[in-house]
Amino acid sequence: MAAREYxxxxxxxRALELVGERWALLIVRDLLVGPRRYxxxxxxxxxxxxxxxxxxxxxxxxxxxxxRVPHSxxxxxxxxxxxxxxxxxxxALGAWGFKAMGDPRAxxxxxxxSMTMALRTAFRPxxxxxxxxxAYEARLGPAELLVRVDGPSLAxxxxxxxxxxxxxxxxxxxxxxxxxxxxxxxxxxxxxxxxVVEVLRGRxxxxxxxxxxxxxxx
Amino acid sequence: MAAREYxxxxxxxRALELVGERWALLIVRDLLVGPRRYxxxxxxxxxxxxxxxxxxxxxxxxxxxxxRVPHSxxxxxxxxxxxxxxxxxxxALGAWGFKAMGDPRAxxxxxxxSMTMALRTAFRPxxxxxxxxxAYEARLGPAELLVRVDGPSLAxxxxxxxxxxxxxxxxxxxxxxxxxxxxxxxxxxxxxxxxVVEVLRGRxxxxxxxxxxxxxxx
DNA sequence: CGGGATCCCTTAGGATACTG
DNA sequence: CAGTATCCTAAGGGATCCCG
Numbered sequence: 191m192a193a194r195e196y197x198x199x200x201x202x203x204r205a206l207e208l209v210g211e212r213w214a215l216l217i218v219r220d221l222l223v224g225p226r227r228y229x230x231x232x233x234x235x236x237x238x239x240x241x242x243x244x245x246x247x248x249x250x251x252x253x254x255x256x257x258r259v260p261h262s263x264x265x266x267x268x269x270x271x272x273x274x275x276x277x278x279x280x281x282a283l284g285a286w287g288f289k290a291m292g293d294p295r296a297x298x299x300x301x302x303x304s305m306t307m308a309l310r311t312a313f314r315p316x317x318x319x320x321x322x323x324x325a326y327e328a329r330l331g332p333a334e335l336l337v338r339v340d341g342p343s344l345a346x347x348x349x350x351x352x353x354x355x356x357x358x359x360x361x362x363x364x365x366x367x368x369x370x371x372x373x374x375x376x377x378x379x380x381x382x383x384x385x386v387v388e389v390l391r392g393r394x395x396x397x398x399x400x401x402x403x404x405x406x407x408x
Numbered sequence: 409m410a411a412r413e414y415x416x417x418x419x420x421x422r423a424l425e426l427v428g429e430r431w432a433l434l435i436v437r438d439l440l441v442g443p444r445r446y447x448x449x450x451x452x453x454x455x456x457x458x459x460x461x462x463x464x465x466x467x468x469x470x471x472x473x474x475x476r477v478p479h480s481x482x483x484x485x486x487x488x489x490x491x492x493x494x495x496x497x498x499x500a501l502g503a504w505g506f507k508a509m510g511d512p513r514a515x516x517x518x519x520x521x522s523m524t525m526a527l528r529t530a531f532r533p534x535x536x537x538x539x540x541x542x543a544y545e546a547r548l549g550p551a552e553l554l555v556r557v558d559g560p561s562l563a564x565x566x567x568x569x570x571x572x573x574x575x576x577x578x579x580x581x582x583x584x585x586x587x588x589x590x591x592x593x594x595x596x597x598x599x600x601x602x603x604v605v606e607v608l609r610g611r612x613x614x615x616x617x618x619x620x621x622x623x624x625x626x
Numbered sequence: 627c628g629g630g631a632t633c634c635c636t637t638a639g640g641a642t643a644c645t646g
Numbered sequence: 647c648a649g650t651a652t653c654c655t656a657a658g659g660g661a662t663c664c665c666g
């Protein structure tokens with residue numbers, strides 16, 4: 191038996207053999223946002239050594255979770271359907287880990303892909319379905335995201351690479367403390383007062399709607 | 409920063425820092441079934457070296473996921489409420505990994521706790537709610553389980569340590585191929601015909617109910 | 627440049643033996 | 647029973663280099 195196998199006939203064990211290695215699920219996290227090239231993955235995972243990234247990509251490919259697709263001169267990696275089925279796992283982990291996040295430390299970075307998945311984690315479709323369709327622009331540290339909510343569906347894209355299609359209803363900037371807005375620890379009005387959230391354009395009351403749409407208990 | 413941290417301010421990353429080390433989630437898996445003592449954990453994880461088990465238990469305790477509880481001369485480990493909130497993560501992993509299980513290999517063991525969690529993974533509360541309450545006794549390799557379904561609720565206990573309370577509706581024995589019954593690949597009647605499932609007591613038609621109650625697409 | 631491969635070192639993981 | 651202690655291997659980490 192391969193040394194890294196667990197020696198049990200069990201689904202959980204099998205899953206951990208496939209994606210339990212260090213960095214593997216973070217690669218999956220970023221690929222859940224969309225196909226990425228090698229350098230984009232490396233950029234989103236600043237602390238992964240290139241040999242490890244390279245090794246993981248081969249392993250994930252071998253396991254049938256990702257595909258290496260040549261796209262006219264550049265190579266992109268994308269999830270296979272089976273790889274994409276890891277989304278519930280990643281979201282469940284994100285929801286659980288959210289509660290243990292504490293305050294950000296200086297050396298911790300925020301990446302657009304991780305913020306995108308965080309928003310997907312906190313998204314409440316059944317709540318959103320009761321609210322009018324809304325487009326937000328959220329500047330969260332280095333991540334500039336265009337967040338479109340329409341009924342129970344959510345689409346998050348990087349606003350710096352999205353063709354501007356129509357004005358957004360609310361544009362705001364916030365730091366990592368937005369976590370406290372999402373957790374309900376900080377009311378929207380209070381978030382604006384204290385400067386945690388800075389409204390750039392649009393009606394500030396829409397931040398209530400945002401907080402209602404994206405919520406994760408802590 | 410600690411070497412083993414990922415350097416990102418992200419819930420998924422945080423979760424992986426807490427339970428992403430090798431063996432950690434398997435310890436959690438077994439503790440989700442119930443409190444366990446050190447030797448029980450070691451028995452359910454035959455390939456974990458004792459120093460690793462010891463290290464992980466300390467780390468999980470440090471992280472506030474488990475508690476070390478002296479119980480009149482013996483020490484048991486149990487999940488804290490926060491640790492128990494990992495159940496959705498573990499079930500999601502199990503459901504995903506189930507599809508990649510393939511056929512069992514000789515060196516792979518089956519443990520009562522892993523089978524218990526597998527049944528929890530495959531349990532469909534909304535289907536069960538439409539069916540009469542039913543008690544099964546399932547002998548799955550070394551795991552002898554008493555499975556009680558009552559409306560949308562499920563209780564699985566080891567039948568060898570449970571006081572017999574009333575006869576079960578169906579008792580059966582099966583090997584690892586029961587996976588093919590759960591996945592729907594093998595119809596209940598066919599499972600009995602081919603000897604994959606051996607009915608020990610009770611009406612064999614109840615195996616249809618079992619297969620309906622416990623189902624996981626592959 | 628993008629997309630890796632190589633080298634060397636550190637540390638975690640694994641096997642076995644041993645102890646309060 | 648509930649772990650430590652030890653030794654060794656293999657994986658992870660960091661820097662650098664290579665190649666189209």
